[in-house]
Amino acid sequence: MYIDEPLKKYLDEAASGASTPGGGSVAALAGALGAALTSMVCNFTVGKKKYKDVEAEVSQILSEAEELRAKLLDLMVADTQVYGKVSTAYGMPKDTAEEKEARSAAIQDALKAAMGAPLETAICCHKIMKINEPLLEKGNTNLISDVGVAILLAESAMRSAIMNVEINLSFIKDEALCSETRDKLRPLMAEATELRSKIYKKVNEAIGAELGA
C-alpha cells in the first residue's frame, strides 16, 4: 500500500478530503527522504580510495540509514492504518452506560496504538540526525549539501511527528503514560534543535553560501 504505488497517488490522497494519509504519515515519508539522502552520501563515500580510512564507519552509517528508511516507509503506511481504528472506536454506540464504557475504553486503546506510529517516526528521525553528524567530516565532501538537506528534513519530520504524538496525548487519560512519553521526547527535541543549527551552519560554510551561513 502506497510504497509500490505511484508517487502521485500518495500525494493526491494526502491532498484530498480523505482523512488519510495525513500529517503523521507525511512526516514519516519526509523522514524517509532524509534517510535516503543519508544513504546517498554514504554510497558516494564507500568504495572510494580517498575515503578508505573511514570506509568501515561510513558503511555502518549506510546500513543504519537503510534500516531507518525501510522503517519510516512502513510507518508512513502504518500511520494511515492506526488512524482508522481511532475513527472506528469513536463510531461505537453510546446509548447505554455499558456501551459508553466500552466505547471509551476502545477509544483509549486506539489512541495509545495510534500514538505509536508518530512516536516511532520521531525516534527514527532523531537517529537520522545523529548519523548525519559524523558524515559532515567523513562523508564525500562533494555531497555535503545533501547532509544539510537530510538534517533539515529529519528535523522538521521529527517535530511534525511530535505534534502528532501530542494530539493523541491530549485525549489520552493515562497521565503516567503521557508524562513518560513526553520525558522520552524532550531530550530528543533539545538535541535536534542543536544539531540542526550546528550542521546547517557548517554545511553553508563549507559550500561558501552567503545565504544561510
Place this chain on the structure above:
Amino acid sequence: MYIDEPLKKYLDEAASGASTPGGGSVAALAGALGAALTSMVCNFTVGKKKYKDVEAEVSQILSEAEELRAKLLDLMVADTQVYGKVSTAYGMPKDTAEEKEARSAAIQDALKAAMGAPLETAICCHKIMKINEPLLEKGNTNLISDVGVAILLAESAMRSAIMNVEINLSFIKDEALCSETRDKLRPLMAEATELRSKIYKKVNEAIGAELGA
C-alpha cells in the same frame, strides 16, 4: 518520470550511488508534500457549514496550493534533468584553447540553467508558507497540526533548495547574476524564519502541546 512510478523507486534511486535524484529534487518533493497537506486542510474546510464565511478565501488558497503542488512535482523531475546537462558540459574535450573556451561557456550555461530548478523550488516553498498563515485562523481547526507540518516541511524544503542554488552560484562567474539571485532570496529567507517560528508556536498552543510550544 518518477511522478507516475512507484514511490519506492524514487526513494531507492535517491538513496543509491547514482547522482540523481539528489538534494534539489528531494527538496522539491518535500515542498510538494507541504503543498498537499495545505490542500487537505482546505478540502476539510471548503463546503462545511461552519466555515461558510471563509469559503471563498479558502477556495482560493486551495487552488494556489494545488498549482504549487503540480509545479513542485515538475521541479522534482526537472532538477534531475538539468543536473545531467552540467555533467555533460564538464565532460566536453579541453585539449585546445578553442575547446577549453567552448567547454567553459557550456559549463556556465548549464550551471545557470541548473540553478533555475532549486530557485523556483525555493520561491514555491516560500509561497506555501505564505498561504498557510491565513489557514491558522480560517482552516478547519481539527486539522491545525497539518498546517504545522506543512509549514515545517515548506521551510526546510526552501532552505534545502537555497543550499542547492548557492552551490551553483559558487561556480557561476557572472557576478551580477549572483548578487541579483541572492538579493531575490534574502527577504524570502528572513520571512520564512519568522513564519516558521510564529506558526509552529501557534499550532502547538492550539493543540495544547507541552513539547514544542
